[in-house]
Amino acid sequence: MADVVIIGCGAVGAATAMELSRYKLELVILERENDVAVGTTKANSAILHAGYDPRPGTLMARLNxxxxxxxRAYCHAxxxxxxxxxSMVLAFSEEERETLRELLDRGVKNGVPGLELLTGDQARAREPELADTVQAALWAPTAAIVSPWEMCLAFAETAVKNGAQLxxxxCVTGIERRGEGYTVHTAQGDVEARYVVNAAGVDSGAVHDMAAPHSFDITPSRGEYYLLDKAEGARVNTVIFQCPTKLGKGVLVSPTVHGNLIVGPNAEPSEPHDEATTAGGLAFVKERALLSVPGIDFSKSIRNFAGVRANTGRDDFLIGCPAPGFLDLAGICSPGLTSAPAIGEYAVELLAREGLALEKKEHFDFSRRRVRFKELSPEAREELVRRDPAYGRVICRCETVTEGEILACLRTPIPPVSVDGVKRRVNAGMGRCQGGFCAPRVVEILSRELHLSPGEIVKDRAGMKMLARETKGGEADV
Ligand SMILES: Cc1cc2nc3c(=O)[nH]c(=O)nc-3n(C[C@H](O)[C@H](O)[C@H](O)COP(=O)(O)OP(=O)(O)OC[C@H]3O[C@@H](n4cnc5c(N)ncnc54)[C@H](O)[C@@H]3O)c2cc1C
Structure with a gap:
């Protein structure tokens, strides 16, 4: 019997698993998909919010x-x-200047360091591309940008390296109370556990209902984005928000850690898994973003995508135990990515209050390094290629990703099984051509290394085959 079963391996489930893996516990993480970080964690604004937005006194404020x-500490480690x-929140009117003062007040109450109100000219001195119509801004120095899927992967890998079973x-299909614990029914058979953690994102309402009386609804809200080429990546240096509304934090313009520019999102009611983009949604995003930064060149767009928020209509996360030993980490909408490691810490505290015995391990492996060939000096590259010629074969030309890096990620604690899984780990396919050049080569490498035919290789989720058909000679039509 496992001590704890965690349902869902997005940022929240992965962070919780990592925190629990510091202790002598049998941990099992159950994830419906063929990889980690494939829910909302892979499709969001990738901002680590400073924390002035949540209402003071809420869990959301504290955990943010x-x-x-x-x-900051974990990404470094x-x-x-x-x-x-x-980041900056912009005000375009006297009413919005009042909103900035409210946000400043909230931020101070929430304990956010370094907040400062700027005049329009001071804001433009920092960000010359801001519109002339910007009257004031709230500057938050502790806001940051991150690779959301790599952060989740790093947490999940750390949990696995420290003994968690992924x-x-x-897919969890049912949960039954048995004696002092639970039987969790999954697509791969039953798992017995003393404690169960629900970290199922937009499905956290459905998973809650498997173990406890219905008490909340998830009302999914879709946000659509433009991702622009690196030629636009330096258009701004900081995250540029507009004033938040009831619908969310508004349309932002931000650099990404990969050197691109991200613009979005809107907020539209949707189905839980509807990640489609729409002409109307994108037109709205574009129109709003140009109010903040009029010079954005949308002809440099290389991709559109959408993510779905797990909203509940309340202005806080739903964290607590609705049944003995069953912990909901539910309704984790924005700023859920930022809050994930703190939610993990808090989850451990709540499980301990439910009676989970915690004994620290003598050794906790908290290290992770990956080779990024394109960031190496010419001498280091030469040395690496001499030691392993696979680093001399460039597979993704846009991002300068080598075969050596792809082979290395296949040897990590959570190896990829899809073309997008490789992309999330080493950036192959993230550049201007969006995999037009490297995808067939990644298919070949996965096919060879996983001992599958090219026709069996999937783009992302199970069933999303990359190839329409294979020819009789075994060669694939891509
Ligand atoms: C448009 C948008 C913008 C956002 N921007 C930001 C931002 O800039 N900064 C920020 O801090 N936050 C942001 N967020 C919020 C943030 O992305 C989420 O709060 C966070 O990713 C939630 O993580 P999670 O682990 O709870 O959910 P998910 O990442 O969705 O993970 C849940 C996992 O559970 C699995 N699962 C579901 N049901 C089952 C089942 N029955 N059995 C097994 N597994 C199951 C799913 O497959 C999934 O992998 C944004 C969200 C959206 C939609």
């Missing part, structure tokens, strides 16, 4: 500010791309 500190670039393709 603590999470922002922990993310686990080699996750992170940039402490700060079961992929293990």
């Amino acid at each position: 500010v603590r999470g922002s500190e922990l993310c 686990l080699d996750v791309p992170y940039r402490g670039c700060g 079961r992929l393709n293990a």
Whole structure:
């Protein structure tokens, strides 16, 4: 019997698993998909929010500010791309200037360090591309940008390296109370556990209902984005927000840790898994973003995508135990990515209050390094290629990703099984051509290394085959 079963391996489930893996516990993580970080964690604004937005006194306020500190420390320790670039919220009217004063007041109450109100000219002195119509801004130096999927992967890998068992393709279909614990039914058979943690994102309402009386609804809200080429990546240096509304934090313009520019999101009611983009949604995003930064060249767009928020209509996360030994980490909408490590810490505290015995391990492996060939000096590259010629074969030309890096990620604690899984780990396919050049080569490498035919290689989720058909000679039509 496992001590704790965690349902869902997005940022929240992974962070919780990592925190629990510091203790002598049998941990099992059950994830429905074929990889970690494939829910909302892979499709969001990638901002580590400073923490002035949540209402003071809420869990969300506390976990956001603590999470922002922990993310900085953990990204550094686990080699996750992170940039402490700060953020600005813009005001275009006297009414919005009042909103900035409210946000400043909230931020001070929430314990956010370094907040400062700027005039329009002071804001433009920092960000010359801001519109002339900007009257004032709230500067938050502790805001940052991150690679969200790599942060989640790093947390999950750390949990696995420290003994947690990750079961992929293990959709939870039912939960039954048995004696002092639970039987969790999954697509791969039953798992017995003393404690169960619900970290199922937009499905956290459905998982809650498997173990406890219905008490909340998730009302999914979709946000759509433009991702622009690196030619636009330096358009701004900080995260540029507009004033938040009831619908969310508004349309932002931000650099990404990979050197691109991200613009979005809108907020539209949606189905839980509807990640489609729409002409109307994108037109709205574009129109709003140009109010903040009029010079954005949208002809440099290389991709559109959408993510789905796990909203509940309340202005706080739903964290607590609705049944003995069953912990909900539910309704984790924005700033859930930022808060994830703090939610993990808090989850451990709540499970201990439920009676989980915690004994620290003598050794906790909290290290992670990955080779990024394109960031190496010419001498280091030469030495690496001499030791392993696979680093001399460039697979993704846009991002300069080598075969050596792809082979290395296949030897990590959570190896990829899809073309997008490789992309999330080493950036192959993230550049201007969006995999037009490297995808067939990644298919070949995965096919060879996983001993599968090219026709069996998937783009992302199970069933999303990359190839329409294979020819009789075994060659693939891509
Ligand atoms: C448009 C948008 C912008 C955002 N921007 C930001 C931002 O800039 N900064 C920020 O801090 N936050 C942001 N957020 C919020 C943040 O992305 C989420 O709060 C966070 O990713 C939630 O993580 P999670 O682990 O709870 O959910 P998820 O990442 O969705 O993970 C849940 C996992 O549970 C699995 N699962 C579901 N049901 C089952 C089942 N029955 N059995 C097994 N597994 C199951 C799913 O497959 C999934 O992998 C944004 C969200 C959106 C949508």
